[in-house]
Amino acid sequence: MNNLIVSNSIRFIGLVLLQVLVLNHINLFGYINPFVYIVWIFLFPIRKNLSVFLILSFLLGLSVDFFSDSGGLNAAATLFIAFIRIPILKAVLRKSDFDYLLFNLRAISIDKLFIYIATLTLIHHFIIFSFEYFSFNDFTTIISTTFFTSIFTILLSLLGILLFVKKK
Numbered sequence: 001m002n003n004l005i006v007s008n009s010i011r012f013i014g015l016v017l018l019q020v021l022v023l024n025h026i027n028l029f030g031y032i033n034p035f036v037y038i039v040w041i042f043l044f045p046i047r048k049n050l051s052v053f054l055i056l057s058f059l060l061g062l063s064v065d066f067f068s069d070s071g072g073l074n075a076a077a078t079l080f081i082a083f084i085r086i087p088i089l090k091a092v093l094r095k096s097d098f099d100y101l102l103f104n105l106r107a108i109s110i111d112k113l114f115i116y117i118a119t120l121t122l123i124h125h126f127i128i129f130s131f132e133y134f135s136f137n138d139f140t141t142i143i144s145t146t147f148f149t150s151i152f153t154i155l156l157s158l159l160g161i162l163l164f165v166k167k168k
Contacts, residue, residue, distance in 0.1 A: 004039065007111050008043075008044065008045075009041075010054070011039075011040055011043065011118070012040055012046035012060060015037040015039060015040050015060075016060065016063045016064060016067075018037070019035065019036060019037040019038065019064055019070060019152065020044060020064060020067035021035075021061075022114070023035070023036055024067075024068055028152065030153060031145055031148075031149075032145075032148050032152050033149060034149065034152045034153045034156050035064075035074075035121075035124065035125065035149070036153060036156050036157055036160065037060060037074075037078075038062055038078065038081065038120070038124055038153070038157070039115065039160055041057055041060070041078065041082050041085060041120070041124055042085075042105060042116070042117060042120065042157070043105060043161070043165065044056075044057075044162070046086070046089070052078060053082060054082055054083060057074055057078050057079055057081075057082030058079045058082075060078055061074040061075035061076070061077065061078030061079060062074070062075040062111050066077075070132075071082065073127075073128050073131045073132060074128065076077065076106055076127075076131065077124045077128045077131075078124065080123070080124075081120045081123055081124045081127075082128055084120075084123070085120065086118060087121050088120060089116060090113070092112050092115050092116045092119070092144075093108065093112060105161065105165065106162075106165050113158070114154070114158065115152055116137075117157055117158060117161075118150070120153050121150050121153050121154050121157065122147075122150050124145065125138075125145075125146045125149050125150045125153070126142070126146045127131050127144050128142075128148050129142045129149075130142055
């Protein structure tokens with residue numbers, strides 16, 4: 001139990017530092033910037049208290065906002081994907097609630113892992129870029145930026161999860 005808290009705390013701090021010190025300074029083609037810090041939401045244990053998870057997810061987004069000077073965009077998007085994580089997971093895995101007590105992200109097949117990560121990443125990025133541009137005139141820009149940034153984020157997230165998360 002204590003080991004789980006320590007590993008989640010280290011992952012939280014490490015991903016925030018990676019995001020604000022390294023990844024926020026990457027702009028491929030002028031507008032593609034990966035948001036890998038959301039991997040913390042993917043990896044947080046399902047059986048934990050939902051209210052604590054939502055508060056910590058909000059703090060994760062707020063931490064990135066603080067260092068990125070983005071005014072709450074990341075906090076809003078991160079809180080939303082944390083809230084809909086369980087329904088998305090249920091839709092992807094098509095199992096009852098009882099099976100989620102023993103859930104492990106590395107135990108599911110790669111295609112379901114990809115769908116789970118891609119869905120939450122696309123939603124997260126769409127929220128961020130919708131708030132950033134905040135205009136129907138820029139709808140094509142929002143969609144294209146969401147799509148291309150999501151591809152880069154999904155690839156880095158999958159690579160990080162497959163390389164750094166222990167298979168149980």
